[in-house]
Amino acid sequence: MPEIKTQDFSAASIAAINDPKLRRALDRVASGFEVARLDRVAEATPEVWEDWRQQARDIKAHTIEHLDYYLDLLYTNVTAAGGHLHFAKDANQANEIVAHIAQTRGVKVATKSKSMVSEELGLNPVLEAVGVEVWETDLGEYIIQLAEETPSHLVAPALHKSKEDVAELFSEKLGIPYDEDIYHMAATAREVLRDKFMEADLGISGANFVVAETGTLVIITNEGNGRLSTSAPRIHIGITGMEKVIPSMQDLSIFLRLLPQSATGQRITSYVSMTTGPRRFDDEDGPEEFHLVLVDNGRSKMLADPALREALYCIRCGACLNICPIYARIGGHAYGWVYPGPIGAVVSPMLVGLKRAKELPQASSLCGACREVCPIKIDIPRMLLDLRKKTAESPDSNLRSAPWIEGFLARFYARLMSGPKLLGMAVRFGRLLQKAERIIPFFSPMTKDGEWIKKAPLPPLSKWTRSRDLPTLPKQTFHDIWNKELSRDDS
Amino acid sequence: MTHKASISVDLYVTCIIDQLYPKVGVSVVRVLRRLGVTVGFPKDQTCCGQPVYNTGFTKQASTLAKRVLEQFQDSEYVVVPSGSCAATLRVFYLELFADDPDLLTQAKALAAKTYEFSEFLVNVLKVEDASDCGVARQGTATYHPSCHLMRELGVKTEPKKLLSTVPGLEEKPLEGAEICCGFGGTFSVKFPHISEGMVADKIANVQASGAETLVACDMSCLMNMAGALNRQGSDIKVRHLAQILDSESD
Amino acid sequence: MTPDSLDSLGVPKAEFLASVRQALGREDVPPAQLYPRLADTLAELEDQASQIRRRLEENLAALLDKLADMAAKGGWNVHRAAGTEEAVGYIESIVRDSGATNVVRSAQDVFNQVPVDSALTNLGAKVTVVLRDDETPREVLREEIRQSGVGITGADYALAETGSLVILPRKGLSRLVSLVPPVHIALVRAQDLLDTLDDLFLLRRLEYHQRDGEMGSYLNFITGPSRTADIEMTIVEGVHGPKEVHMVILG
Numbered sequence: 001m002p003e004i005k006t007q008d009f010s011a012a013s014i015a016a017i018n019d020p021k022l023r024r025a026l027d028r029v030a031s032g033f034e035v036a037r038l039d040r041v042a043e044a045t046p047e048v049w050e051d052w053r054q055q056a057r058d059i060k061a062h063t064i065e066h067l068d069y070y071l072d073l074l075y076t077n078v079t080a081a082g083g084h085l086h087f088a089k090d091a092n093q094a095n096e097i098v099a100h101i102a103q104t105r106g107v108k109v110a111t112k113s114k115s116m117v118s119e120e121l122g123l124n125p126v127l128e129a130v131g132v133e134v135w136e137t138d139l140g141e142y143i144i145q146l147a148e149e150t151p152s153h154l155v156a157p158a159l160h161k162s163k164e165d166v167a168e169l170f171s172e173k174l175g176i177p178y179d180e181d182i183y184h185m186a187a188t189a190r191e192v193l194r195d196k197f198m199e200a201d202l203g204i205s206g207a208n209f210v211v212a213e214t215g216t217l218v219i220i221t222n223e224g225n226g227r228l229s230t231s232a233p234r235i236h237i238g239i240t241g242m243e244k245v246i247p248s249m250q251d252l253s254i255f256l257r258l259l260p261q262s263a264t265g266q267r268i269t270s271y272v273s274m275t276t277g278p279r280r281f282d283d284e285d286g287p288e289e290f291h292l293v294l295v296d297n298g299r300s301k302m303l304a305d306p307a308l309r310e311a312l313y314c315i316r317c318g319a320c321l322n323i324c325p326i327y328a329r330i331g332g333h334a335y336g337w338v339y340p341g342p343i344g345a346v347v348s349p350m351l352v353g354l355k356r357a358k359e360l361p362q363a364s365s366l367c368g369a370c371r372e373v374c375p376i377k378i379d380i381p382r383m384l385l386d387l388r389k390k391t392a393e394s395p396d397s398n399l400r401s402a403p404w405i406e407g408f409l410a411r412f413y414a415r416l417m418s419g420p421k422l423l424g425m426a427v428r429f430g431r432l433l434q435k436a437e438r439i440i441p442f443f444s445p446m447t448k449d450g451e452w453i454k455k456a457p458l459p460p461l462s463k464w465t466r467s468r469d470l471p472t473l474p475k476q477t478f479h480d481i482w483n484k485e486l487s488r489d490d491s
Numbered sequence: 492m493t494h495k496a497s498i499s500v501d502l503y504v505t506c507i508i509d510q511l512y513p514k515v516g517v518s519v520v521r522v523l524r525r526l527g528v529t530v531g532f533p534k535d536q537t538c539c540g541q542p543v544y545n546t547g548f549t550k551q552a553s554t555l556a557k558r559v560l561e562q563f564q565d566s567e568y569v570v571v572p573s574g575s576c577a578a579t580l581r582v583f584y585l586e587l588f589a590d591d592p593d594l595l596t597q598a599k600a601l602a603a604k605t606y607e608f609s610e611f612l613v614n615v616l617k618v619e620d621a622s623d624c625g626v627a628r629q630g631t632a633t634y635h636p637s638c639h640l641m642r643e644l645g646v647k648t649e650p651k652k653l654l655s656t657v658p659g660l661e662e663k664p665l666e667g668a669e670i671c672c673g674f675g676g677t678f679s680v681k682f683p684h685i686s687e688g689m690v691a692d693k694i695a696n697v698q699a700s701g702a703e704t705l706v707a708c709d710m711s712c713l714m715n716m717a718g719a720l721n722r723q724g725s726d727i728k729v730r731h732l733a734q735i736l737d738s739e740s741d
Numbered sequence: 742m743t744p745d746s747l748d749s750l751g752v753p754k755a756e757f758l759a760s761v762r763q764a765l766g767r768e769d770v771p772p773a774q775l776y777p778r779l780a781d782t783l784a785e786l787e788d789q790a791s792q793i794r795r796r797l798e799e800n801l802a803a804l805l806d807k808l809a810d811m812a813a814k815g816g817w818n819v820h821r822a823a824g825t826e827e828a829v830g831y832i833e834s835i836v837r838d839s840g841a842t843n844v845v846r847s848a849q850d851v852f853n854q855v856p857v858d859s860a861l862t863n864l865g866a867k868v869t870v871v872l873r874d875d876e877t878p879r880e881v882l883r884e885e886i887r888q889s890g891v892g893i894t895g896a897d898y899a900l901a902e903t904g905s906l907v908i909l910p911r912k913g914l915s916r917l918v919s920l921v922p923p924v925h926i927a928l929v930r931a932q933d934l935l936d937t938l939d940d941l942f943l944l945r946r947l948e949y950h951q952r953d954g955e956m957g958s959y960l961n962f963i964t965g966p967s968r969t970a971d972i973e974m975t976i977v978e979g980v981h982g983p984k985e986v987h988m989v990i991l992g
Contacts, residue, residue, distance in 0.1 A: 014684050025973070032974045066772045068761040075754055080954050086750050087757035097750045139980060140971035156971055163973050186969060186977040193981065198887065213779060214949055214956060224920060224967040224982025231916035231959070242761070248778035249946050253938035264970070267815065268903045270982065272962035279958045284871055284915035285879060286958055293751070296760075304764035325671050329688045363682050365675025365689070366545065368642035382586075388547030402547070410543045414551035417506070417538040418558070427510060452721055460680035467687040468718030471511050478504050478513035482532050486520055 001091045002122045002150060005336035006348055006357035012334040013363070022331050025160050029153070033322040036265020037373070044261075056254050057377045060313035063247055067303065070212040070245045071294070077215030081277030083290035085215075087242075094295045095126040098204070098237055101291060102132050105235055107201040111193070113219065113226035114138040115206030116316060117240050117295055119151060120338045120351070123204075135196045137225035139189050146173045152332030152340065154318040155263050160331055193225070203229035203287065207240035208315065209255060210292065213248045214276055217292060220259060222270045230275055236287040238275070242294045243303075243312035255315065258375035263317040298351040307386040311346045313376045320370035320380065326363055335360060342370035342380045349387060355401040361387035420479065430473050446472060498616070499529035501566035503559070503605075505576045506538040507710050515710060518737035519572045519608060522624055525738075526616055533562040540587075541579045545676050549587060556584050560597045568615065569605040572733055574640025574709045575676075577607035582643050607640060609708055609732055613649040621656040626738040628660040632730075633702035635693070635716070637709040638671050650708050650732055657735060663702040667692070674715040690719045697727060704728040706735055778946075786947040793940045804901045804934055809990060811904030816965020816978075817988040824991075825855045831989050832893065832926055833860045839924045839985075841866060841890025848872040848913030851895035851928050855991070866891075871915040886915065892922040892983070896933040898941055899988075905964040906988065907941060909957050916959060925983040927963070931992040 005012065016022055041049045063070055071087075078085040088094035102110065110132050112118065124134045124145075136145040140157035144150065146169050151157030158166070163180050170188060171178040179185065205226060209218040217238045219226045230236050246255070260266045279286030302308045321327045321341030332340035336357070337348045345364060349357035361384040370380045392407065394400040416422055438450060445454040452469040456462045464470055476484075500523065504516045523530050540555030559580065563569050571577035581602040588594035612618045634654055640646045655662050673679065673689025680686075694716055697705050705720070705727055707713050717729040734740040751757075762769060797804065813819045822828035832855075836844060844866045846852065858868045869885045886892070894914065898907035906927045910916040919925045935941050949956040967982030978984050 010682075013682070017684050017688060028974045032970070062772070062776065065765065066767075067765065068758040068767070068769070069771055071761065072754070072758055077954070081958075085754075087752045087754060089752050089757070089760075093751060100750060137981065138971070139969045143971065156974070158971050159974065161972070163975075166972055182972045182975045183977055185972060186980055190980055197981070198883070213946070214954075216956075222968045223980040225980070227916070227920050227961065228981055231910075231920065247776045249942045249949075250778045250939065252942055256938055267811075268905060268962070268964050270816070270963070270965050270968050272905075274960040275958065276956055276960075277958055280911065282873075282912040283910060283958055284873060284912065285883070286910065286916055296757070300760060300764040303761065304766075325673070325689050325692075326685055329685050363678070363685065365638070365671050365673060365678045365686070367638040367671035367675070369638075369669070369671070372642060385545065385547070388545070389549055390547070392547030393550060406546065407548070410546065410548035410551045413538075413543055414540075414548075414554050417540075417555055420535055420537060423537055452718075460677070463680040463683040464718070466683055467722060468690065468715065469721040470718060471714060473510065474513060476513060478509040478516035479534065481513050481517060482534075486517065487532070 002119060002338060004352050004356060006352060006360060007336070009334060009336055009359040009363065012336060013330040016330040016334045021162060022160055025162060026328050026331055029156065029159055029322060030328050033264050033318070037262055037319060037322070040261035040265055040267065052254055052258055053375055053377050056258055056375055057313065059246060059251050059254065060376055061310070063245060064243065064303070064309060064312050067242065067245070070247055071242060073212040074210060074215060074245050077212065078277070078292055079215070081215045083215060083277040083292060085292045085294065088293055088295045088297070090297050091121040091295070094121050094239065094293055094297070095123055097293055098123060098239070099126050099130050101235065101237060102127060102202055103130050105201065105289070107132050107235065109133045109135070109196060109200045110202040110204055111135050111137050111197055111200040111225070111229045111233065112141070112204040113206070113221065113229040114141055114157070115204065115239055116151070116154060116338060117206055118204065120297065121239070121295070123239070132202070135193060135200070137193050137197065137229060138223060139186060142189055142193070143169065146170070150333065150338070153321060154316050154339070154341070160333065197225070197228040197232050200229070200233040202235045202237065203231075203233040205230050205236065205238050207238050207244055207292070208259065209252065210240065210245050211249050211252065212245050216249065216274050216276045218252065218272065218274050220256070220269045220272050224271065227271055227273050230273055231286055234287055235289045235291070236275065236278075237291045237293060239293045239295065241299055242296055243299055259315055259317050262319040262373065262375040302350050308346065308350060308383055310378050311343065311350065311383060313378055314343050314347070315376060317375060319373040319375065323369045323373045325365070325367065325369070343378070346380060346383045346387065354387060354390060354399050358391050358401050361391070427473060427477060431475070434472055498527070498568065499531065500568040500570045500611070501531045501533055501563055503536060503539070503563065503569050503571045503576065503580065504532070505571065505573045505710070507714065508572060511714065512710050512731070514740070515572060515731040515733055518731065518733040518740045519570070521739055522733055522736045523570065525624055526612070526618065528616070531566070536562055539576050539579045541575060541583070542676050544579065544583055544587065553587055556587055557594070560584075560594065560601055563601055564597065566604060568611070569601065570608055570611045571605060572608040572708070572731065573711070574607055574637045574644060574646065575711060577605060578639040578643035581605045607644055607646055607708065609650040609653055610644070610646045613652055618653065621653045621736055622658050624736045624738065626736055627658045628735065630704065631661045631663050631702045632704040632706050632735065633663045633665045633697060633700040634668070635665060635672060635697070635705060635707045635712060636668055637707055637712045640708055641669065653732060653736065654706060660735070663700045665700050666696045672712045672715050674711050676711070679715060690715055694719050694723070694725070698725065702727070704730055704735075706730055706732055708732050781946070783950050786943065786950060789943050790947050793935070793943060797934060797936065800936075801931060801934070804936055805931060805990065805992060807901040808899055808904060808934060811901060812964075812988050813904070815904035817904060817986050820987065820989045822989055822991050828855050828928065828989050828991050829857055829860050831987075832857050832928070833864065835924070835926055835987050836861055836866055836891050837864055839890050841924065843885070843889040844868045844891045844893065845871050845886050845889040845918050845922065846893040847895060847915065847918055849895035851930060854930075855928055857893065871918050872913045882915070883917065886917045886921050889922045891924040891926060892918040892920070893926045893928070894919050896927055896929045898935050899929045899933045900935050900938065900941060900962070902937045903962070903964055905962040908961050908963070910959045910961070911957055916961070919961070919963060920982055923979060923983055924985045924987070925963070926987045926989060929988055929990045
């Protein structure tokens with residue numbers, strides 16, 4: 001598995017916010033994908049779009065509730081088509097399977113089209129260790145492979161890089177003259193990778209969907225590298241999470257509408273490629289062997305928890321990232337592991353351990369915009385609340401990891417609010433402090449009119465006053481006013 | 492222009508209005524009375540529990556929620572001048588008590604009669620036009636739709652209907668209106684660097700709208716935005732919708 | 742055909758499924774209600790297919806227009822040819838403009854109806870039909886494809902809903918002809934037309950069930966040129982796939 005940095009979320013997000021280049025890059029994303037998505041929703045009409053979403057959710061819900069049944073059906077049909085389906089319980093096992101196939105088939109060169117799950121597994125170093133040259137061929141993945149970085153977005157992995165960054169990278173790693181022209185850089189990638197596609201013994205892809213009815217693997221792509229990786233080499237290995245299965249090929253119509261339109265706002269991607277087993281004996285070309293590796297790697301934990309099960313409905317479109325105001329400020333790397341954004345704030349803790357990633361579900365204002373744009377109507381805010389509840393109160397000490405002070409403050413707050421008397425006392429005390437402060441302003445500078453506090457002395461309020469003024473306690477509460485003047489009821 | 496004069500509501504004023512913005516509560520009462528509603532105020536009320544619920548401390552949230560269930564069990568209507576608190580009573584209590592049949596029944600009963608202030612005016616009192624409130628204003632205002640109000644309660648058109656029919660008040664559109672203001676309760680102090688950036692963007696849009704007044708239905712959002720506006724030395728007035736509709740409020 | 746046993750790789754199916762079942766808390770039984778689409782009988786699929794055909798016949802002209810419109814929106818250069826001569830003419834001029842001296846094409850029967858070879862050889866281009874026989878091994882054909890400037894195919898389907906060409910690679914239809922050369926020309930006839938994605942998948946499932954679980958190894962939708970927006974969200978065409986795609990619609 002790739003390095004886990006979820007525990008550094010606070011520091012990483014602060015660094016990200018202070019990076020103006022990243023901000024510019026993120027601004028481009030927000031205005032690009034989401035605007036186009038809205039065009040698609042309008043074109044379909046909101047009523048039709050809502051209907052599609054509900055259909056998609058119903059399909060996913062049914063499938064996940066009966067996941068074993070559909071995995072069994074998938075196995076039967078992949079095998080009947082001449083392919084091999086391998087079940088991997090965790091990342092190590094998945095990597096072993098792929099490495100074994102590579103070694104026993106004498107694989108020297110492998111081309112990869114985009115696969116987030118392969119990032120999750122940390123597959124590339126394992127293959128390299130057994131002597132396989134691995135080439136990422138999706139332009140964004142190729143860029144970050146050269147840069148030795150991880151993807152920062154589900155759909156556009158290198159969006160945090162400016163064209164100057166890429167030009168410098170190409171110049172350094174490929175030994176070519178520095179050239180910022182985006183068209184030239186894409187052409188360079190095409191040239192470099194052309195031969196690799198044809199030379200490769202092994203093509204590795206992810207899967208957007210795997211169809212139980214027919215044993216078919218489906219990828220939706222734009223660049224052509226997905227087609228090349230699944231057509232040119234003699235072996236094709238598809239790797240994906242076990243939750244990607246759908247019952248019938250007929251179900252693809254709904255998903256092929258929702259996924260591209262939600263992800264990039266395209267009506268459909270340039271290519272949709274569907275593999276059902278290896279090539280048939282008289283096909284002109286195509287791989288001789290087809291393998292599908294289905295990975296658990298912690299997904300059964302989400303499966304086992306009814307509050308979190310719907311995280312498995314995700315089709316990885318990235319729409320939630322594109323709308324999220326938190327992602328828009330901090331980008332993908334701050335999340336510290338493979339899956340960023342709102343869905344990442346649920347999936348990463350479940351896969352790497354909630355204790356280690358406990359800040360991720362906390363770093364949300366629960367605005368709900370993600371749920372609104374999700375094509376599968378996944379209720380991400382509910383799941384974030386559930387993870388917060390586990391962090392605060394779970395009987396399982398592996399999950400419960402809220403700092404002691406938070407528990408104390410929660411209990412204190414509940415006590416304070418348990419009756420107007422105690423609350424009244426606290427408020428009167430607060431007003432006293434304010435009065436004292438006005439006479440001897442030593443720790444909480446206020447404005448002249450006494451309406452605002454400029455700087456509170458202690459956290460949490462001091463965190464507020466870093467950038468915002470805090471209102472002072474007024475002379476009366478609403479309770480006081482009600483009792484004095486309002487309680488008579490003259491309508 | 493007749494409204495159901497026999498309606499009687501209990502006000503759940505919310506702890507933030509009670510402690511920090513009591514004038515808003517006063518405006519709510521005045522507007523409701525103007526519209527012929529009898530207003531009660533269960534005096535033992537404090538906090539709905541949202542801050543502890545949102546941080547995962549559901550045990551403490553239950554303690555506070557049970558108080559609300561009890562205090563409002565005999566109410567005909569419960570009116571809440573806050574989208575997030577109304578959502579807590581109407582939506583989140585159902586989840587909080589999902590595993591306790593008795594409390595769940597009570598929570599459902601409460602949910603059935605709980606309304607956010609603007610939706611109560613439009614959907615129950617059938618106010619078509621804000622002039623029914625006897626108010627007239629001048630100048631310009633822009634409206635920020637708070638997240639829970641919009642997305643948990645589905646209240647989108649009611650505040651605008653009221654605001655846009657205030658005689659003399661010109662409404663200015665707000666760019667990026669539906670983007671969160673960055674408050675999010677404890678989020679604002681747990682992740683201040685992120686929250687600051689969100690409110691900075693929001694008030695930049697408010698300032699760009701050219702409006703003299705910023706209006707919303709949630710004092711939590713308004714406290715956040717007002718705090719940022721004031722820090723910047725802005726003159727923009729910040730008002731709860733109830734204050735706009737209250738002819739005795741400035 | 743595979744060199745060794747793969748049985749020991751990964752978790753045995755029974756064990757894996759058992760752990761999924763345990764997570765779900767369910768028994769080893771099929772869903773209480775069989776998924777409607779999986780319960781479709783061959784007769785039902787055939788019936789739906791004839792309904793699709795009927796609708797196509799009734800709306801042919803409108804659907805052809807829709808295909809042309811959506812294909813253009815999707816990035817195809819669309820040419821409508823009234824007859825075979827016009828179609829050949831379009832193909833000829835596209836090849837000429839590309840400057841290609843090497844053309845590869847599939848061996849589909851549309852080329853019996855629309856004879857492009859002589860027109861292209863008259864231009865001075867070499868035309869290779871990518872169809873393996875005893876004399877031509879795969880490697881030779883692959884090299885031809887790599888060297889070519891234009892790839893020409895027919896269509897198995899053309900979807901009006903999305904403006905997509907759909908091809909089913911098989912004998913005589915290479916996966917690479919529409920992918921490797923920088924220019925791809927697709928020849929579409931009225932009989933290839935389908936309206937929606939639902940129509941396409943119904944027909945594919947019909948074939949799968951008619952042929953006892955066989956539907957060929959691959960299916961590709963092509964909608965426009967190859968693209969990326971990976972650098973600063975700027976759209977660039979012709980990354981790894983063709984830069985230019987032309988749809989010549991007969992009819």
